[in-house]
C-alpha cells in the first residue's frame with residue numbers, strides 16, 4: 319500500500335475521509351519528544367489548523383522562523399464497518415521529513431515535503447474505537463536534500479533555515495490528510511496513453527492489481543455518461559471513434575471506470591477517474607498538442623498565500639485559475655515543486671497545460687551566495703550522491719502521481735541548476751538516462767536554465783527536449799536606464815541559439831521586475847508599475863522577433879513570501895498580481911497582449 323498513490327475516493331469498495339481541522343501541535347527544540355513519549359500524545363499542545371504552514375500564524379519571530387523537529391497529533395475514530403479492509407493514512411505532503419506513529423507504534427518514515435505518501439496503519443489500528451496518529455516532522459534544509467539549503471545555528475542556539483532558493487521555507491502539514499480504507503484485493507494503479515489515428519483515438523491502458531488472477535474490466539464514458547469503449551485485461555486498447563479530444567483551453571474529459579472481478583465474476587474493487595484524450599509532441603521548434611502547434615502563455619507560480627503560507631487552499635486556487643483565465647493564459651509551471659493534486663484536476667478541467675516541476679531547486683551555489691552562502695560549483699560538492707538518490711525518488715513519485723493528467727505537458731527535472739561547469743555533466747547524464755522510461759506517455763523532459771547558464775556557458779544543453787530560459791536583464795543586471803543594453807545582450811544570446819544546429823522550442827519560463835503596487839513614476843524608475851510594464855514590453859518585443867520562442871511565462875503570477883534580505887521587501891514582488899490576488903497595472907497590459915495571441919501563434 320505504501321507505494322500506491324491513486325487519488326483517494328469513496329465508492330462501494332473504497333472509503334476516504336479527510337482528517338483536516340485542528341490538530342495538536344508542539345515544537346521540539348530540545349529534541350525531547352521521543353524520550354518523553356510524545357508518540358503517545360503531545361502534552362500541553364497548542365492547536366494548529368491542517369492544512370496549513372505553521373509559520374505565519376505566530377506573532378513572535380522565534381516561532382515563525384522555527385527550524386528543527388516539531389510534532390502533530392490527532393485522534394480519529396475508525397468505524398467497525400471498515401474491519402477487514404486495508405487502512406491507511408494518506409498525507410498530501412509533510413515538510414520536509416516525517417515519522418508516522420499510530421497508537422504509539424512507528425509505522426513509516428518519509429522524506430520530501432511536496433509529494434503524497436501513504437502509511438499502512440492496518441497493523442496498529444483499532445476498529446470501532448478511537449485511534450491516535452502522532453507525527454514527528456523536521457523542516458531543516460540540507461545540501462543533500464530537496465529543496466537544497468543549509469541549516470545554520472545562531473550564537474543564541476536557535477536554528478535558522480538558509481535556503482539556496484527564493485521562497486519561504488513554509489513548513490507543516492500543507493496538504494490534506496486522508497483516512498482511507500481499501501479492499502484487500504484491489505486495483506493498485508493504472509496508466510493511460512492516447513494515440514490518434516485518422517478519426518479515431520486509441521486509448522492504451524495498463525492496470526496493476528495485487529490479484530494476478532482477477533479479471534479486469536475497463537470502460538470509457540463520455541461527459542454525458544454514454545459508454546464509448548470497453549476492454550478486458552491488464553493491458554489493452556480501447557478505440558474511440560469520433561473522439562472529443564482534450565484541447566488547450568477547451569477540455570473534454572472522459573471517465574475511465576476500472577472494475578476488478580474475482581473468479582466467480584463478483585466485483586471486488588472499482589476505481590474511476592477522469593482522463594483526456596490528447597497527444598504531445600515536440601517537432602522541430604514546435605510544441606504540438608494533438609498535432610497542432612501551441613504557444614504557451616502563462617506563469618511561473620507558487621503555492622503561497624497570507625496566513626496559511628504554503629497550505630493548499632481551494633479558494634486561492636479557484637481565484638488563481640479565474641485570474642489566469644481572465645489574462646488569456648493557457649499554461650503554468652509548478653515552480654518549484656509539485657503542487658497539490660487538486661491543482662492538476664482543475665487544470666484538466668480548464669484545459670491548462672502544466673510544466674510539472676520537482677523540488678530540485680537550489681542546486682547552485684551562486685544562488686546560495688545571493689542569499690549569503692558560498693560560491694563554488696554545486697555539482698563539485700560531496701553531497702551529490704546522496705542528493706541524487708532523493709532527486710530520482712521524487713521524480714519517480716511525481717511522475718507516478720501525475721502521469722494520467724492530460725494537463726501535464728512536460729516534466730521539469732530541475733530549476734536553475736549550475737550547469738556552467740563540466741562537473742554537472744555526469745549528474746545530468748545519469749538523471750536523463752534513469753528517468754527516460756518512467757513516463758508511459760513519454761512527455762518531454764526539461765529544466766530551467768539560469769541566466770548564468772547561457773548558450774555559451776552551459777554544458778548541459780544536449781539534455782532537454784525543449785528549453786526553459788530564466789532571464790533577468792532589466793532587473794538583476796542592465797537595469798533601469800540601461801535596459802536597452804539588457805535587450806541587446808538578450809538578442810545577442812538568442813542569435814547564437816538561432817544560428818546553432820539546435821532546433822528545439824524555447825519557452826521563457828522566468829523574467830520580470832519587482833514592483834511595488836501603487837508606486838507610479840513618470841518617467842519610470844525600477845520598482846514602479848510603469849517599469850514593470852516597460853520590462854515586459856521589452857521581453858515581448860524580443861519574443862516576437864524569434865520564431866523558435868514558443869512560450870512566455872513571466873515571473874510570477876502573484877507576489878510571494880521569501881526569506882528576509884536586502885534584496886527583498888517583505889517577499890518577492892515580481893507578481894503580475896499582488897499577494898492578495900489583485901492586479902498590478904502590468905496585468906492589464908499583458909492581458910491585452912495575450913487575448914490577441916491565439917494558441918497557434920507563430921504558425
Ligand code: BDP
Pocket residue numbers: 483484485654733734768788828873890892
Ligand atoms: C530565479 C528563481 C526564482 C526566483 C527569481 C527571482 O528561479 O525562484 O524567485 O529568480 O529572483 O532565479 O525573482
